[in-house]
Amino acid sequence: MKKIHLQIPATSANCGPGYDVLGLACSFYNEAIYEITDNYGFQLEVTGEGEEYLKPFGRNLAFSSFFRVWNEVTDGQRIGLKITMVNRIPMSRGLGSSSAAIVAGVMAANYLSDARLSKSQLLNYANDIEGHPDNVAPAIYGNFTISFIKDKIADCLVLKPVKPIKFVAVVPEFKLSTAEARRAIPETVPNKDAVFNTSRASLLVGSLLSGNYEYLATALEDKLHQPYRKHLIPGLEDVFTAAKKAGAYNAIISGAGSTVMAYVPCDGDCEKIGSAMQNAFEKKGVKSVYHIFDLDTEGAKAI
Numbered sequence: 044m045k046k047i048h049l050q051i052p053a054t055s056a057n058c059g060p061g062y063d064v065l066g067l068a069c070s071f072y073n074e075a076i077y078e079i080t081d082n083y084g085f086q087l088e089v090t091g092e093g094e095e096y097l098k099p100f101g102r103n104l105a106f107s108s109f110f111r112v113w114n115e116v117t118d119g120q121r122i123g124l125k126i127t128m129v130n131r132i133p134m135s136r137g138l139g140s141s142s143a144a145i146v147a148g149v150m151a152a153n154y155l156s157d158a159r160l161s162k163s164q165l166l167n168y169a170n171d172i173e174g175h176p177d178n179v180a181p182a183i184y185g186n187f188t189i190s191f192i193k194d195k196i197a198d199c200l201v202l203k204p205v206k207p208i209k210f211v212a213v214v215p216e217f218k219l220s221t222a223e224a225r226r227a228i229p230e231t232v233p234n235k236d237a238v239f240n241t242s243r244a245s246l247l248v249g250s251l252l253s254g255n256y257e258y259l260a261t262a263l264e265d266k267l268h269q270p271y272r273k274h275l276i277p278g279l280e281d282v283f284t285a286a287k288k289a290g291a292y293n294a295i296i297s298g299a300g301s302t303v304m305a306y307v308p309c310d311g312d313c314e315k316i317g318s319a320m321q322n323a324f325e326k327k328g329v330k331s332v333y334h335i336f337d338l339d340t341e342g343a344k345a346i
Contacts, residue, residue: 045079046076047151049074050072053140054068054138054139055067055137058187058295059262060262066187069212070338077151078127080123084123087126092133097128105147108152111152111168112160136300149168150345180197184342187203208309209306210307213324213333215301218301224272263295282324285322294320320333
């Protein structure tokens, strides 16, 4: 095989109380075509997000993640590589754009080398590159994922909710780097806050598995990371309130932000909720757009 066309979902990590553990895959996708060429060197064509500044060089995650796997499974066989990308996932907004590039790279190398690595092996390559598995796991497996590290090996449990649920992601115009968002979080937290989050994360998983979604308003609460990051997203509390008043179960910071994501009943008015959240941002001088997602249930795949 010399060419592969991949579809990779956006992801939302943390899911409120599940800091660095919980994640979900969204029905919103980047596409990447990887092609081995006869001429050594890198070629890159990008349409959409990042098209004005992404370049074909070794530090680009789409290339570096590919060669992280390729060089290991082929003993460094030299090739030329062309990547054609259609990027829809906003960059540096908490919807897993970096994870999408990493997962595309490791999957493409797996296909084009015929290495036949398992999803579990791909997860560990991706985790080594990303540094934590809460975004790359749902990008690979789809659905909700509960990620963990045991004996330095990344793994996850895939969680399939018993009932459908909708998501409204409001994406502010400003970027927020993961590094900046992580610096905002203290190294230690009060014991009562740790207990609070343990109860909420457990309740979130139980709600999704039982179908008792009336508990989601409480289950999506958090005290480990969102209180420390709210100053980075102007009007955050107002956006949360607007989402709930318009009919959402609750809203959370998606990943490190700046995107705010509402969890919505299947019969909820997603347009109304998106507009209400958007208006709350606008009152703070922040322009935004919103997207309505379903839960992706397949993860990254060849198309």
